[in-house]
Amino acid sequence: xxxxxxxxxxxxxxxxxxxxxxxxxxxxxxxxxxxxxxxxxxxxxxxxxxxxxxxxxxxxxxxxxxxxxxxxxxxxxxxxxxxxxxxxxxxxxxxxxxxxxxxxxxxxxxxxxxxxxxxxxxxxxxxxxxxxxxxxxxxxxxxxxxxxxxxxxxxxxxxxxxxxxxxxxxxxxxxxxxxxxxxxxxxxxxxxxxxxxxxxxxxxxxxxxxxxxxxxxxxxxxxxxxxxxxxxxxxxxxxxxxxxxxxxxxxxxxxxxxxxxxxxxxxxxxxxxxxxxxxxxxxxxxxxxxxxxxxxxxxxxxxxxxxxxxxxxxxxxxxxxxxxxxxxxxxxxxxxxxxxxxxxxxxxxxxxxxxxxxxxxxxxxxxxxxxxxxxxxxxxxxxxxxxxxxxxxxxxxxxxxxxxxxxxxxxxxxxxxxxxxxxxxxxxxxxxxxxxxxxxxxxxxxxxxxxxxxxxxxxxxxxxxxxxxxxxxxxxxxxxxxxxxxxxxxxxxxxxxxxxxxxxxxxxxxxxxxxxxxxxxxxxxxxxxxxxxxxxxxxxxxxxxxxxxxxxxxxxxxxxxxxxxxxxxxxxxxxxxxxxxxxxxxxxxxxxxxxxxxxxxxxxxxxxxxxxxxxxxxxxxxxxxxxxxxxxxxxxxxxxxxxxxxxxxxxxxxxxxxxxxxxxxxxxxxxxxxxxxxxxxxxxxxxxxxxxxxxxxxxxxxxxxxxxxxxxxxxxxxxxxxxxxxxxxxxxxxxxxxxxxxxxxxxxxxxxxxxxxxxxxxxxxxxxxxxxxxxxxxxxxxxxxxxxxxxxxxxxxxxxxxxxxxxxxxxxxxxxxxxxxx
Numbered sequence: 001x002x003x004x005x006x007x008x009x010x011x012x013x014x015x016x017x018x019x020x021x022x023x024x025x026x027x028x029x030x031x032x033x034x035x036x037x038x039x040x041x042x043x044x045x046x047x048x049x050x051x052x053x054x055x056x057x058x059x060x061x062x063x064x065x066x067x068x069x070x071x072x073x074x075x076x077x078x079x080x081x082x083x084x085x086x087x088x089x090x091x092x093x094x095x096x097x098x099x100x101x102x103x104x105x106x107x108x109x110x111x112x113x114x115x116x117x118x119x120x121x122x123x124x125x126x127x128x129x130x131x132x133x134x135x136x137x138x139x140x141x142x143x144x145x146x147x148x149x150x151x152x153x154x155x156x157x158x159x160x161x162x163x164x165x166x167x168x169x170x171x172x173x174x175x176x177x178x179x180x181x182x183x184x185x186x187x188x189x190x191x192x193x194x195x196x197x198x199x200x201x202x203x204x205x206x207x208x209x210x211x212x213x214x215x216x217x218x219x220x221x222x223x224x225x226x227x228x229x230x231x232x233x234x235x236x237x238x239x240x241x242x243x244x245x246x247x248x249x250x251x252x253x254x255x256x257x258x259x260x261x262x263x264x265x266x267x268x269x270x271x272x273x274x275x276x277x278x279x280x281x282x283x284x285x286x287x288x289x290x291x292x293x294x295x296x297x298x299x300x301x302x303x304x305x306x307x308x309x310x311x312x313x314x315x316x317x318x319x320x321x322x323x324x325x326x327x328x329x330x331x332x333x334x335x336x337x338x339x340x341x342x343x344x345x346x347x348x349x350x351x352x353x354x355x356x357x358x359x360x361x362x363x364x365x366x367x368x369x370x371x372x373x374x375x376x377x378x379x380x381x382x383x384x385x386x387x388x389x390x391x392x393x394x395x396x397x398x399x400x401x402x403x404x405x406x407x408x409x410x411x412x413x414x415x416x417x418x419x420x421x422x423x424x425x426x427x428x429x430x431x432x433x434x435x436x437x438x439x440x441x442x443x444x445x446x447x448x449x450x451x452x453x454x455x456x457x458x459x460x461x462x463x464x465x466x467x468x469x470x471x472x473x474x475x476x477x478x479x480x481x482x483x484x485x486x487x488x489x490x491x492x493x494x495x496x497x498x499x500x501x502x503x504x505x506x507x508x509x510x511x512x513x514x515x516x517x518x519x520x521x522x523x524x525x526x527x528x529x530x531x532x533x534x535x536x537x538x539x540x541x542x543x544x545x546x547x548x549x550x551x552x553x554x555x556x557x558x559x560x561x562x563x564x565x566x567x568x569x570x571x572x573x574x575x576x577x578x579x580x581x582x583x584x585x586x587x588x589x590x591x592x593x594x595x596x597x598x599x600x601x602x603x604x605x606x607x608x609x610x611x612x613x614x615x616x617x618x619x620x621x622x623x624x625x626x627x628x629x630x631x632x633x634x635x636x637x638x639x640x641x642x643x644x645x646x647x648x649x650x651x652x653x654x655x656x657x658x659x660x661x662x663x664x665x666x667x668x669x670x671x672x673x674x675x676x677x678x679x680x681x682x683x684x685x686x687x688x689x690x691x692x693x694x695x696x697x698x699x700x701x702x703x704x705x706x707x708x709x710x711x712x713x714x715x716x717x718x719x720x721x722x723x724x725x726x727x728x729x730x731x732x733x734x735x736x737x738x739x740x741x742x743x744x745x746x747x748x749x750x751x752x753x754x755x756x757x758x759x760x761x762x763x764x765x766x767x768x769x770x771x772x773x774x775x776x777x778x779x780x781x782x783x784x785x786x787x788x789x790x791x792x793x794x795x796x797x798x799x800x801x802x803x804x805x806x807x808x809x810x811x812x813x814x815x816x817x818x819x820x821x822x
Contacts, residue, residue: 048110054124057159059221062099064110064121067091074111075099079123083109101126102222129223130154131165133216136201139230146204146229148181148214153198155223164195164219171212180204193219206231235293237262239341239356242295246359248302250334250366251415251517252482255299255310256359258341264289268320268345268352269298271361272337279332282345282352283307284318291315302332302363303418303516320345331418331516337361369511369526372413376507376532377488379406380566381618384490387422387478394565396588402537403501404619405563407491408478409438411509411528417482419515426475426489426509427458435515438475438489440499441467441506456499471496504533535561537619539568541612541626548572548612551633552602558614558624559592567617570597572628574610583617606632640695642668644676644722646729647699651718654734656707663700663720663727667692672722678702679719680711680731706733 044056048066056062067073068091075087089097097110109122132152140146153160167177168191178185181202183194194202206212209231217224238261248254260267266286274280285296290313297310298317309317339359342352378401383393393406401407413420425432439457453467461469474494480487493499508529512521541558548554560568564586572580580599587594595614608630616622647662665676672692677684688700704711716731 048121051110051122051124054122055127056101056124057127057129057155057221057223058101058105059129059218059223060101062101062124063096064099065094065096067095067097067112069093069095071095071112073097076109076111077104077106079107080109080120127154129159129218129221131216131218131223131225133214133225133227135227135229138228139232140206141232141234142207142209143234146206146231147201148204148227149201150196150198153223155221159220161197162195163197164193166191166193166217166219167214168192168217169212169214171210180206209233235261239263239267239343241339241341241357241359244359246339246361247364248300248361249364249415250302250331251419252303252417253299253301254361254363255297256339256361257295257297258357259293259295260285260288260291261293263291263343265343267356268342270338270340270342270352271300277333277335277337279337281305281307282320284320284345285309286316286318287314300332300361301418305332332363334363334365337363366517367414369413369416370528372411372416372528374412374507374509374528374530375410376401376530377408377410378402378563379408380563381405383565384408384478390478390488394563396564399531400533400535400561402560402562403534404537405566409489409491409507409509409530411487411489412485413487414485416487417480420477420480420487422477422480424477424480425458426477433477435513435518436509436511438473438491438507438509440473440491441508442500442503443506444468456493456496469496471498500534502534502536504531506531537562537616537622539614539616539622539624541614541624545612545626546628547631548599548601548610548628549633550601550604550606550608550630552600554599554601554633555596556599556612556628557594557596559589559594560586560616561593562586562616562618562622564588564593568595568597569615569617570595571613572597572599572601572610573613574604574608577608577610578604601630604630606630640667640669642666642672642723642725644720644725645727646718646720648729650730650732652732652734653704653706655711655713655736658703658705659731661702661704661718661729661731663702664697665690665692665700665722666697667695668723669694671696674722676700676722677720678704680704681716682719704731 043061043063045063045065046054048064051064071091073089073091074085075089076083077086078084091097104126105128107123107125109120109124112119130153131150134149134151136147136149155163166186167181167183169177172180174185174189174191177183177192181192181194181204183192185192206229211228211230213226213228215224215226238259240259242257246254246256266284267288269283269285271281271283272279283298291311292313294311294313296315299308299310307317307319309315339361340352340355341357342355344353346353375397376399377395377397379393379395381404383389384406395408420433426436426438437458439455442454444454445451454470455467456471456473457469458473458475460472472494474492476490478488478490506529508527510525510527512518512525518524518526539558539560541556545556545558548556566586567583568586570582570584578601580601582597582599584595584597610628610630612626612628614624643666645664647664651659651661653659661678663676663678665672671694672690675687675689677687679685685704686702690698690700692698711733713733713735716733717728718731719728720726
């Protein structure tokens, strides 16, 4: 017989046991609403009916209205169905509950009542607020201002705009921080309060050397960050040239450099001395406030006396008016020029004052253009149109250019880079490169006719010319490299008669009047010359191309005079039998340029006649055809045969164990697609399918279990065969240690070691947990007997009561409750 009290006791026991289990499994939970905040906390008011999907930022105080006075309101962490009650709040007289979110995060909701009468309000989400602060420069000098910036936040505008922050640092007191930031000292004297908006900055005057860290905490939320800065000694103001001596060559550009660290005002540079070398130029360098320790480079063009400045941070250059007292016009002469740099300049006497550093610039004699040399280069048709194309085009030095391919001339010269620049045109009468012209000449003299020369030039036809002016040329400087002493000219017909498609030509480049170094086109003329030929485009198959191997990578070669880099369309075609195509690229050769096509002719019948065709991709009329015949491939790989072998000559195994047998298979020339058998004593016991390309290889693994009566103790033969290949190996089966051939019988691991006598009910009331349920009959031969498993208890490392122990406690309490009777 039972009564209500006994049932209540049973229920209470089960409930307490369940609470113990939940406390172990779930762990502890922070009680939102009870933690003390380290900030004032922004108040966020909302009615309970509007709480759904509300976002609160951690640290805010959430005031929820709409409850009955004194009503119990349960606060849950999580979402309905997967939550935990963490607090019970009591509504105030006006029906409000207040929630401090300092230690909260994620989803929450409120609930009144329970069971069928429960009312849920929410869910609302507690967002973790974030702010980031950084110094605009992580290192400053003592004479510089430190700028702290609010660089980012996830706070909404109503919290971010005008937000207050508590700034503290172990290096400063609250009053010092208030002075640094312009904020107000806190009551505890350890920090300062500042306010601002995202992206705002604060200037801090940190004039003492050291490393400083500032902690910034939101007053309204739990958002916080820190920012660090290093303050170093001020670098002394320095103005100096990069080196004492500079050297260059007349006709080129020459550079000198300097630094002006810590200087905001302009500096002044003097080049030369009018009393010593009849040349003196004054330069003003401005915009130095952002330059820092950058090296500034000034470049002097010795051909025309122009100056340029190179600066990554915007330094400017002015050639001061009326300061150039040069007595000679045009190019600078070969001599030494003093350099000086100063911080002041006297307008009245054109002099630099307050000199900071000095240097020396030496200009060496110019090398005559007549001492230069040239070479002819080519590239595939239409591959070079501007300077950028030179980076990708295939350029080849040659004395023969196929008609239609690019014509280029490379000039190796030393003293021209002050007036030869990339993009210039070589012309006549001062156009483009001053005083330089180019012409291509063809000697057309012959028997019974007067000597004559046809000329294509960068200048037009004139009355006093002693040659036949056939047309004008375009000659563009694609690159000018002073460091390597070369410039490259691209040539093309411009107007008039086109260049001949086949001719021997002479190239002449002249420099005369209109150049600062040459007075006229006669006595002072400087020139260089070279020769090359233009040929009709040709294409032909090689002498051995009439017989082609019937193989997967049959190659056929030909010769051509077109520029390396040109592509050739090739085709091998036997009507009704096969068509193979390839597009090889022309390669430079010693005697002729070559192309090599590759075709897959494997499986085709030897003796088949077919046509080889090649076509120039830059000239469809330039083609070559040849009748060819397929012949047997001489590739040594075609003789490859199928091979098979065992991984070992003998496999030794103990009776009832499993042996791993490996077979290596290599395909022949025709590949392999078959089944590979494993035989024991001539009987097939297993097989595996293989599919291999020609001369491919693989290793197959077979498992042979010897527990069957088919494998008695003793020596057996393993064998296999694939195509015409075969292999064999010994297979030796030895007796087991007990002579029975069995190592896993029940006699060695019988239930006697795990019988009920060791786990009998005598220790646990006997009636419900007798040995009959855990006898050896159910656990014989087991490797995980009760004796082994008992040594692993508690191995999960869970502190206190493990989950298993807690569950057993719950079950035990339930059993006691059920068994308890009046």
